[in-house]
Amino acid sequence: MSSPFRNSFLPRALPSLHAGRGRGWVRLSKRRFASLAHPPLAPPLQGGGFIALAFLLALAGCDREQRDMNGQPKAETAAFVPRGDPRSAEYENNAFHIAQGQKWFGWFNCSGCHFHGGGGMGPPLMDDQWRYGGRMEDIVASILYGRPNGMPDWRNKITEQQAWELAAYVKSLSAHPRQDALSARADEMSNTEPQTLQERQKVVPETKAQPSGEEN
Amino acid sequence: MRHACLRILRKPSIAAFMLLCSAFAAPLAAQHNGARPAAAASPPEDGQWTMPSRDYASTRYSGLNQITRSNVRNLKLAFTFDTLNRKGHEAAPIVVGNMMYLTTPYPNHVWALDLSKGGRAVWVFRPHPAPASQGIACCDVVNRGAMYANGRLFFTTLDGEVFAIDAKSGHQVWRNKIGDISKGETITMSPLVAEGKVLVGNSGGEMGVRGWLAALDAGTGRLAWKAYSTGPDKDVLIGPSFKPYYASDRGADLGVHTWPAEAWKIGGGTVWGWISYDPQLKMIYYGTGNPGPWNAQQRPGDNKWTTGVFARDIATGQARWFYQSSPHDLFDHDDINEQVLLDMPIHGRMTPVLVRPGRNGYMYVIDRRTGQVYSAEAYGFINSMDGVDLATGRVRMVKEKAPKEGRVIRNICPTASGVKDWNPSAFSPRTGLLYVPHENMCMDEGVFEANYIAGTPYVGADVKMYAGPGGHRGVFTAWDPVRAKPVWEIKESLPLWSGALATGGDVVFYGTMDGWFKAIDASAAGGGRLLWQVRLDSGIISQPVSYRGPDGRQYVAVVTGVGGWAGAIVSAQLDPRDPTAALGMVNAMRDLPGRTKPGGTLYVFALPK
Numbered sequence: 100m101s102s103p104f105r106n107s108f109l110p111r112a113l114p115s116l117h118a119g120r121g122r123g124w125v126r127l128s129k130r131r132f133a134s135l136a137h138p139p140l141a142p143p144l145q146g147g148g149f150i151a152l153a154f155l156l157a158l159a160g161c162d163r164e165q166r167d168m169n170g171q172p173k174a175e176t177a178a179f180v181p182r183g184d185p186r187s188a189e190y191e192n193n194a195f196h197i198a199q200g201q202k203w204f205g206w207f208n209c210s211g212c213h214f215h216g217g218g219g220m221g222p223p224l225m226d227d228q229w230r231y232g233g234r235m236e237d238i239v240a241s242i243l244y245g246r247p248n249g250m251p252d253w254r255n256k257i258t259e260q261q262a263w264e265l266a267a268y269v270k271s272l273s274a275h276p277r278q279d280a281l282s283a284r285a286d287e288m289s290n291t292e293p294q295t296l297q298e299r300q301k302v303v304p305e306t307k308a309q310p311s312g313e314e315n
Numbered sequence: 316m317r318h319a320c321l322r323i324l325r326k327p328s329i330a331a332f333m334l335l336c337s338a339f340a341a342p343l344a345a346q347h348n349g350a351r352p353a354a355a356a357s358p359p360e361d362g363q364w365t366m367p368s369r370d371y372a373s374t375r376y377s378g379l380n381q382i383t384r385s386n387v388r389n390l391k392l393a394f395t396f397d398t399l400n401r402k403g404h405e406a407a408p409i410v411v412g413n414m415m416y417l418t419t420p421y422p423n424h425v426w427a428l429d430l431s432k433g434g435r436a437v438w439v440f441r442p443h444p445a446p447a448s449q450g451i452a453c454c455d456v457v458n459r460g461a462m463y464a465n466g467r468l469f470f471t472t473l474d475g476e477v478f479a480i481d482a483k484s485g486h487q488v489w490r491n492k493i494g495d496i497s498k499g500e501t502i503t504m505s506p507l508v509a510e511g512k513v514l515v516g517n518s519g520g521e522m523g524v525r526g527w528l529a530a531l532d533a534g535t536g537r538l539a540w541k542a543y544s545t546g547p548d549k550d551v552l553i554g555p556s557f558k559p560y561y562a563s564d565r566g567a568d569l570g571v572h573t574w575p576a577e578a579w580k581i582g583g584g585t586v587w588g589w590i591s592y593d594p595q596l597k598m599i600y601y602g603t604g605n606p607g608p609w610n611a612q613q614r615p616g617d618n619k620w621t622t623g624v625f626a627r628d629i630a631t632g633q634a635r636w637f638y639q640s641s642p643h644d645l646f647d648h649d650d651i652n653e654q655v656l657l658d659m660p661i662h663g664r665m666t667p668v669l670v671r672p673g674r675n676g677y678m679y680v681i682d683r684r685t686g687q688v689y690s691a692e693a694y695g696f697i698n699s700m701d702g703v704d705l706a707t708g709r710v711r712m713v714k715e716k717a718p719k720e721g722r723v724i725r726n727i728c729p730t731a732s733g734v735k736d737w738n739p740s741a742f743s744p745r746t747g748l749l750y751v752p753h754e755n756m757c758m759d760e761g762v763f764e765a766n767y768i769a770g771t772p773y774v775g776a777d778v779k780m781y782a783g784p785g786g787h788r789g790v791f792t793a794w795d796p797v798r799a800k801p802v803w804e805i806k807e808s809l810p811l812w813s814g815a816l817a818t819g820g821d822v823v824f825y826g827t828m829d830g831w832f833k834a835i836d837a838s839a840a841g842g843g844r845l846l847w848q849v850r851l852d853s854g855i856i857s858q859p860v861s862y863r864g865p866d867g868r869q870y871v872a873v874v875t876g877v878g879g880w881a882g883a884i885v886s887a888q889l890d891p892r893d894p895t896a897a898l899g900m901v902n903a904m905r906d907l908p909g910r911t912k913p914g915g916t917l918y919v920f921a922l923p924k
Contacts (some may be wrong), residue, residue: 205763206766207766207768207771208765208766208768208771208772208773211521211771211772211773211774212450212771212772214893214895214897214898214901215777215893215895216890216892216893216896217889217890217891217892217893217895217896217897217901218887218888218889218890218893218896218897219453219883219887219889219896219897219898219901220450220451220452220453220772221450222887222888223888223889223890223893223896225890225893226888226890228888247446247447248446248447248449248450249446249447249448249449249450249451249452250450251450251770251771256768
């Protein structure tokens with residue numbers, strides 16, 4: 100980067116993000132996710148097929164571009180990612196994705212609000228309480244669409260893959276992930292222990308981690 | 316006391332009377348250092364408490380003296396009021412006539428209580444700030460209180476709005492949104508109203524916002540002037556009347572040139588603390604917050620005009636002088652603490668000064684007219700700095716303690732929260748002492764390159780805090796500003812996050828984070844003797860006040876509700892397993908959840924009838 104300061108939302112030195120933006124990928128995926136606000140119209144997609152469909156949706160959904168992009172989450176537009184997305188299994192407990200997620204967690208300033216899981220401006224992510232659900236899909240939805248009490252939405256700022264990788268890392272903070280999937284290295288300067296050495300909360304049945312207000 | 320004696324002495328003098336009088340007056344008067352509040356900024360006692368700082372001089376001193384050192388132990392609860400809010404309560408209750416006004420943390424409700432009816436709620440004003448503001452506030456969703464002037468209450472909301480409401484009816488007079496949460500700006504401070512202007516600044520120094528102080532017209536709410544803390548002189552309102560005392564503050568556009576290119580645009584210097592006003596000089600005094608990001612390697616230069624004090628003309632906002640306590644701040648040492656306006660002897664001459672317990676740990680005595688620093692002595696344990704050079708005004712940094720990218724520097728004292736954070740001290744004209752509630756903590760810090768993403772933190776530091784030497788995390792110090800040294804100290808297990816209150820009965824009050832509300836002997840001779848204490852439902856981080864009730868009695872009021880930066884571990888249920896949580900504060904506060912619980916209740920005490 101020539102100038103160390105960029106007055107935009109883009110972090111410095113993010114080759115993948117820049118490449119993605121160059122190809123218009125982020126824009127397409129944004130539209131695709133906008134469409135997920137209406138689950139019946141948008142069955143879960145993956146692989147190469149989604150680009151084609153996203154393109155169709157993009158054409159069909161041009162008027163959606165009127166939506167507010169100022170980065171403020173709106174309670175009434177809160178979207179969700181349907182349960183049973185096959186990517187859940189793909190990313191959760193995957194050593195590579197967790198490590199990537201750990202990296203993004205610092206790069207995108209998640210750690211500025213959630214620190215290394217203990218919370219600050221944002222709630223703790225390492226405890227067993229979830230305001231909006233602790234399944235992979237819920238976490239991805241929290242990341243992409245934001246949450247009303249101050250969680251920014253990231254849907255036009257990071258790639259979808261990064262969101263799933265972030266979710267894999269977030270989930271690994273609180274759940275009981277396979278030890279061989281965790282990073283034995285702490286990313287930060289200070290004195291947190293590597294994940295493999297971290298004291299874990301007692302196992303709680305998955306049903307406890309339901310978002311409030313939604314049916315089980 | 317002195318008054319009564321004088322009256323007696325005017326009568327035909329009797330030796331016995333004289334003896335008696337001198338015997339009473341001696342203990343306090345003999346040691347008096349000559350410091351007194353700036354008269355124009357500290358009107359005589361009227362039994363009210365119309366602004367958090369009590370007066371423009373920011374004395375937080377009530378002249379009421381029914382409650383004394385000998386009877387304070389009889390204090391009884393008069394009434395309580397639950398604010399129904401469980402976040403950190405930092406605000407001072409405001410008392411005007413028969414009414415008391417309480418502002419709560421987000422969602423920033425204002426309660427009006429009728430003191431003639433035992434504190435019954437009369438109305439509540441709900442401003443409905445944007446919920447998203449909660450996630451952008453660095454250190455809990457606090458608010459530091461309202462100010463009353465000319466029949467109106469002025470207060471701010473977390474999402475950056477200023478309100479004027481009718482103090483009688485609770486109806487809105489005007490509102491003006493001056494902060495933008497999408498940039499990370501919030502507002503937590505209490506406005507200062509003077510000369511028809513409402514002064515309010517922004518918070519968000521951890522979010523890469525650009526700091527400013529705005530003056531709104533008290534009648535209409537319209538912007539009168541706005542002074543930025545960084546950038547070109549015209550934005551900072553620096554013009555021909557700017558005459559800083561030290562050479563390092565002179566030059567054109569230092570708010571641009573003391574930064575890497577463009578960095579001043581996201582350079583912090585927010586204004587979220589206290590403002591004092593000298594009606595004689597027509598000058599306001601306030602401090603600017605930390606530069607962003609915390610990682611100082613990303614911003615070589617002095618980073619003007621962050622972490623320093625401004626004196627400005629209230630009518631135009633034009634800067635008169637500036638003093639930078641921490642040039643090129645390394646440790647998040649926001650300079651937003653209170654400035655107490657005193658007149659006191661300097662080299663034998665009464666001099667108008669401001670006394671400010673700096674966040675970096677030095678007690679500054681600065682000439683109100685010129686910005687010259689007369690003394691800057693440490694009032695707590697410091698190992699990252701080595702005194703202030705009074706010739707240049709510059710603080711001497713200890714090289715080994717400067718954070719560097721790629722490693723962790725250990726045992727830096729004080730912490731980012733400083734020897735003292737926002738919680739204000741009180742000054743008693745009777746003792747001439749300043750009562751300072753503060754901290755004794757150290758930290759490990761590792762810095763790394765921070766990314767700027769609008770509306771997210773711009774910090775670049777991992778921090779872990781813990782108790783300083785001696786193991787106690789808090790100190791309550793009685794400080795002699797003239798002799799520039801402590802008179803006595805009280806060690807507290809937890810850091811002190813509440814303000815102090817001084818009273819005419821020579822009793823000072825403060826609260827602890829585990830809910831003890833304490834009354835201390837104010838005198839130098841008393842040595843900080845504890846006179847009375849009571850355990851309340853939640854930790855205290857607010858500002859106690861004293862007033863005369865409709866029945867003529869003296870009351871002392873304090874609001875509980877632990878939270879704030881140090882108390883967020885309780886109010887936001889942060890996880891103590893992460894030592895870096897809440898900017899490293901959680902590590903120092905692991906025991907707090909076992910010692911108190913969230914709360915939000917006003918307690919009012921008085922002597923039995």
